[in-house]
Amino acid sequence: MGAEEKAHHAVCPGKKHNLEEIREKLASEDGPRYWRSLEELAGDPAFQEQVKREFPRGASEWLEGFSRRGFLQLMGASLALAGLTSCTKQPLEPIVPYVKQPEEMVPGRPLFFATAMEMGGHARPLLVESHMGRPTKVEGNPDHPASLGGSDIFSQASVLELYDPDRSPAVAYQGEIRSYAAFLGAMQSQLAAQRLAQGAGLRFLTRTVVSPTLGDQLKTALQVFPKAKWHQYEAANRDNARAGAMMAFGEPLETQYRLAEADVILSLDADFLYPTFPGAVRYARDWASRRRPESSRAMSRLYVAETTYTATGGKADHRLPLRQMELEQFARAVAQGVGVNAAGATAKGMAGTWLPALVKDLQQHKGNCVVIPGEYQPPVMHALAHAMNAALGNVGRTVFYTEAVAANPVDQNQSVSELVEDMKAGQVQVLVILGGNPVYDTPAELGFGLIMKEKVPLRVHHGLYQDETAQFCQWHINAAHYLEAWGDTRAYDGTATIVQPLIAPLYNGKTDTEVLAIFTGQGETKAYDIVRAYWQRQLQKQAPATPAARGKGKAAPPPAVDFEGFWRPAVHDGFISGTAFQPRQAQLKSIDFGPGPQGSPPALEINFRPDPSVFDGRFSNNAWLQELPKPVNKLTWDNGLLVGVETARQMGLKVNDVVELKIGNRTQQAAVWVQAGQPANVVTGFLGYGRRFAGRTGTGFGFDLYRIRTMKEPWSTAVEMRKTGDTYLLASTQGQQSMDTQLGTRDLVISATASEYGKDPGIILRHHETPAKDETLYYNYEYKSYAWGMSIDLSACVGCNACILACQSENNIAVVGKDQVNKGRHMHWIRVDTYYEGDRDNPKAYFQPVPCMQCENAPCEYVCPVGATVHSSEGLNDMVYNRCVGTRYCSNNCPYKVRRFNFMLWQDWNTPQFKMMRNPEVSVRSRGVMEKCTYCVQRITQARIDSEREDRKVREADLLTACQQACPADAIVFGDLNNAENRVSKLKSTARNYGLLADLNTRPRTTYLAAINNPNPELPAPAEQN
């Protein structure tokens, strides 16, 4: 076998004829349709073995091997010691009451406070649970229009960030601990000098500033120091959206979508259902509301043309993988089709097939369709989208324009470049970096770090971590986390929120407003006073002059304003009502779209994207996010370079191969991940890895692609790629915990098109066999009071992973690290499986969240030798940790592979910060104990007790599981099956309802609603389109 052939074998070992066979199988109407990874599709024996096994090879065996004598010794010792564990005496425990108990606090019951987390230029409105003054869990703010109760992975994981022991604990000068007063003292002489020079040598560098107070402060600072400058930079900035709006309207307007009104949605590389997109939490809710066939409104249709496989692409009815240049040409073609005068339109191949049908569909839904451009698409694409939306009459119906959410939107790439130029010219004496990590996340070609270190005499860094930038600055001010600080911010729709702290700063951190107060003449002021003072001024401005004063024509006295009457409800509700931006009448200019892409595309292009989990690198030290399997490819702890199947075959690449990427004269290595559905000759690289000073968790993982990123083409550019011959082990959970159903036996995911389902709802269960209730040898339980059950809507699930992190936070789930993930030992109680359907070059994806099924005939219960997993009277499979001796028979017998075993002591029992973080209502599991989803039994118990105290039944709205509460798409519904009026009962009675592996007669309490797609009948179905 030659090298070429060998490589081919590695990527698609199924050989040609085998693949053909599978294609045939896939094509036949009754045949199997779904596959979980390229290995499965190709019939890789290693995958088959994995499916048969409880854990991947190496997870549950003795690696060293041991003698019979060793075995007997261990057995004897275990037997002798097993009984002793019950003979412990309770240690003497202290109990520490308050001196004066705070108002409203009831010991043992949590309190909830509204606040908001800012990220990437907009805020996520939150409701945070506090146990005796310790924030433990983050939820979306149900009253806020940007959340409606849903939340996302970043806000869920921010609790861990707060308690991260690697956070910077103190003010430091050249790495030595100093007091904040020392910093203030040191700044005095500098400020005096700058005041004389009118701030000519003073520069501020911030991330995108959304906070109205901070924006106001910066403007004040620039008045105090008229020659100073304020620069903004974020790696994943929104320059392109801003530039596109400037092209179209001449002002940096913000675009908002109303997806609940959209019948047809065209996404041009916009991952608008994933929380890195502004407003995604709300968009997911609105989009999902139109994807349920039971709804009275017709289903919407989603077209996605994109350059890599995103979660949104997986939800598309029609997905079109294109290269960057083809995408722009295609967008121009669509624009032409709907009547926008754009040159350079080309649509070849599949795009050509798409074009007429898509244009027709858009035109048939004028005013009820929407075109969404991707955040990282060039400005002209945004302008094209604005023009298309205008031409289709969508503006004012599904598309709204408002003023910018950012306090001062600027071209950030230009802004930071100017700063570097100034630094080079020696014009910068004092650089104050408020948040952000420019030394790491500016492109290496800019040389930010070294230039700053050589040319700027005084450098001040304010941040949560002593990161790469802190290493290059003399002064480091440790920042207060948003859960420790007063502040304000705006959601994507402009609604202002007062950020209120849940806890006093753990390390005496300062907010950015407090640091900036030195420069605005406010001196050493508390953030609370700064924020209040700002809003007090706003209220004064807004308040109308009193009529009496107006009538007399005298100088009006300052109007009397009831500030507390404004402040208290604002803080309590989590938003200031009436501050959402009003839609603006935006006048579309005549836009010059230019000639369009010229010439032929580069042989190979790379597209940079912020990482779905660690974003631009700011969450690198957050182990929850690191271990979260990224949507679609399920990679953890690393940024794999996504390469398409065909490209990998041509270049002889397989998973884990290290390649060298070359842009200009800069090179960077990266590890390959072969991704189905990736367009040919396109690689996708994720930013945010390869950190050098992230902390103990994040340092060293992955590859730093900022080293080859350029300012000119930050998102897409030509690249040379060379195989190095090295390998780097990536950790993906794809294929782990796969249920044992080979291709062609039974469907774990069921889908149908809307028209098929409309004609015959029975189509869902046509291959489905559910045994009758009495066909069992086991005892049939009766559930007289409650019968808890869950319904998960595969149509609505957008694969955003919010449920996984909500569960991790609620249930004190440990992280295990990259090596252990590779052994299949990760601990998530709910996983999101990805299933592909159709051809490997452009498959359709389905996301299936899998928690414990809480079977009524639970296979796990019968095999436990110590009664550690037992059936409850309400139908839960209780897991009793203190009985568990770790035989793992239960997980061996679980067909859904939802049980997780503590092979090692993964819980950190000693770090004091983590003790504060945990949910006190859930046991912390130790080594040797099995665990699994409990349906959040602590919440069930609390809701039941509360209801019984009031002598009533549990109300549906009072009891949400953590995953259900976090789900932005409302895909998870939980409740009492004994009450036919409950939503969950109604959902389970629809024709879409099916149980996973129901033919095993496990009678799962968690069931699924089949995915219903709404493809355009004029286009070929996903499985056939290649």
Added chain:
Amino acid sequence: MAQIFHRSTNTISRFTIFGTLVVTAVGLWAALQLERSPYTTFAGVARPQPVPFSHAHHVGGLGIDCRYCHTSVEVSSFAGIPPTKTCMNCHSQIWTNAPMLEPVRQSFQTGRSLVWSRVNDLPDFVYFDHSIHINKGVGCDTCHGPVDRMPLMYNYASLQMEWCLDCHRRPEKYLRPRDQVFNMRYQQPKEFQPVEFNGKKYTDQDALGRELVKAYHLRTVEDITSCNTCHR
């Protein structure tokens, strides 16, 4: 052929076999007794406290209601340990110079909490909720014993699982009318000492208990002996 073993081997082997059984049985019995004894459970053992607070004086003598200090007992899992402020409500007026109360005054002046020793301490994997027990008619003294006659606080019961289950398996043996829950001198109904509930007089705990189970909508025994009632 000569005997390999001496005749005495028979006796020795019998002695060994039965002796081992007896020693094992006695050992197990002793271990069980130890496990249930106050040595392990601390039942009846007063713990060291910063202030020798007397429930006998405050509850039995002065007649202060339980809820004056344990404020959250009716609404929360945790009954609540009073903040220093609660002590000072009275002790800023009376016994203001008592040396015994010095730690309390110290705490109030410095703002540092008193550090008490937990008396009724359950293992961390047990989740007990006061509010629901109070609400269903379990009296304070059913679990905590004659607190009004305890000069120093000790735990009355073993707090072991068999003790919990004793009631969870037959709650009617212990329930009392809600209005009697905080009555520390409540007596179960007897022939000569009937208990009134809903206008009816009961002379027998079983009858009263069965009636209360119905009236207070107690969950079934099956429900309240499910593992997740206490463990999660």
